[in-house]
Amino acid sequence: QAIPNAEQFEKELRSLESKSSIVNYLAHQSFLCSIFGDHSKGAKLALDRDAAFFRITSGRAMSMLDTFHRGISLFDMARRTRKAKYKKAAKKTLSRLEKWAKSGNPNVIHTLKILEAEQFALNGKKDKACMAYEKSITLSVRCGMVQDAALASERYGEYLLNEVKNQEKAVYYFEKAISCYEDWGAMAKVGQLTDKYSDLWRVPCKIEINEQLASRPSETYSEM
DSSP states (O other): OOOOOHHHHHHHHHHTTOHHHHHHHHHHHHHHHHHHTOHHHHHHHHHHOOHHHHHHHTTOHHHHHHHHHHHHHHHHHHHHHOOHHHHHHHHHHHHHHHHHHHTTOGGGHHHHHHHHHHHHHHTTOHHHHHHHHHHHHHHHHHTTOHHHHHHHHHHHHHHIIIIIOOHHHHHHHHHHHHHHHHHHTOHHHHHHHHHHTGGGSOOHHHHHHHHHHHHSOHHHHHHO
């Protein structure tokens, strides 16, 4: 049997009239758009969601994940286009996470900090954005959410490269992102990020030589 394309799959899924399946499918679409950087599609999916979707997801763990990843794509498009529709929707995702955090939900603290960084970046507050990105990465690592640390590091690297114009620091955070994605087991993402910024990486052979020299005992150098 042929594998259906995305449109066919969604049509068949909706024909089952399983709200839970539809919610999971849409949420994972947003998740993949956020992780793999297809923010134009991710933002469109976010804007297409209706009130019924949020009523269905209310109280579910998937709701927190979906809100965060929709926010990433919406903030990205808001910064790129400066369009009010993206800014307004992005602010709603941030407000939703803030509400959960204020109610005592510890699972959104690190993702809230990532979206706060995105908000500062959107508003041109570079110092606050940098501080928030770095804090979000630390919080993500501390709570064991390596995938969120990876995404935050990647987003920060892009911000440093494109807006702060600090290539050296950007490379550091891209490498941190790659390391976190590797720990998460997301090798397709590792390949995508490595290829995308291949012109920024140090020459591998120089790194290897320097590491070999650093590992040699001091008496070895005296013989050279």
